[in-house]
Amino acid sequence: MPSRRRTLLKVIILGDSGVGKTSLMNQYVNKKFSNQYKATIGADFLTKEVQFEDRLFTLQIWDTAGQERFQSLGVAFYRGADCCVLVYDVNSMKSFDNLNNWREEFLIQASPSDPENFPFVVIGNKIDVDGGNSRVVSEKKARAWCASKGNIPYYETSAKEGINVEEAFQCIATDALKSGEEEEIYLPDTIDVGSSNQPRSSGCEC
Template identity: 45%
Template sequence: MNSSHRRQSSRGRSTVLKVVILGDGGVGKSCLMNRFVSDQFDEHSFHTIGVEFLNKEIHLNGEVYTLQIWDTAGQERFKSLRTPFYRGSDMCILSFAVDDPASFKNIETWKKEFVYYADVKADFPFLVVGNKIDLERKVDMEEAERWCKENGDVPYVETSAKDATNVEDAFMLCVKRWANTEGRMERPPMPDTVQLGGDSTRERPCFCSS
């Protein structure tokens, strides 16, 4: 894993971690990011063009992390814009919508694309998120969990960005998964329970359309 971007903040308190969210257009990647960072939901948000990112500082088990969360365009025509941003990632969220079976089938393609362009190790901390559980389900939880089990025993979380169900838990699990692998191999594993500490939110948007 390329960790050259991982650094302490200017005050020496925070570890910066890069999180990339992948998935088909319309599965709610931007909504997940905005719900977690600013606790807002825009039902009429437009598809991301290129790449956008926001920052949020969190506290986990006595450590301070600044998550740099990258939301990538899901349409094929934006592939050349998004793939350069994969390198240097610490975590990757593979997302689909539970009301959209095609988006679930495509998470395998997204995973392969990320592994190829990010050039990561086999034990890289992926997380699969099934979003939009507030809508009519067309992808069974058991089917999604089976895919995760067969593809590296990847953790699976179901969310609703609209009503905030499990959104915070998903991002916190991402950090915990990183901390238990690449980030903290010399320390004992973190406990299963994670809590978000600190209410401060910091946004730093970056919008690329060309």
């Protein structure tokens, strides 16, 4: 019988500390949000299986620390990425201004084979804060920046409310697929996940 093919797609989330990178990832993968802020130390990742047409993909989403003292960890985490997500807080002009630094840092550290066409996605997070009244970065300004960098896809989200998070990550997964630097994992049709000595069916009904 043919084996099911699963492809690993590596996604890196970058942005200043506190813009909501971890919250976005948790909302997408676990549908959960926490009001308790805890800085990411070094890097962390979550995985989520997604299906496109008849193929199964594992999205491996890396959440890296926004603090500068951890940026030296970058090379190992950035290498082999299929898509890079740049996140800023629409209520913080500084976090928006730093997008360019994060983008340049990624291209230097990751050294993608085709930097001109490497897929980025920009997310403006925290649109729910204060009903939008404390917002300082306009959608027009953000879209203009994305256009100047080669028409980067742009999404405005609320990790807290779950607004546009699913849509943004669908775009991220699609762009990661287009990058072509994918690693394939072959899975047998039957996977013995139990330690029981009971005889197991040879058919997989998953």
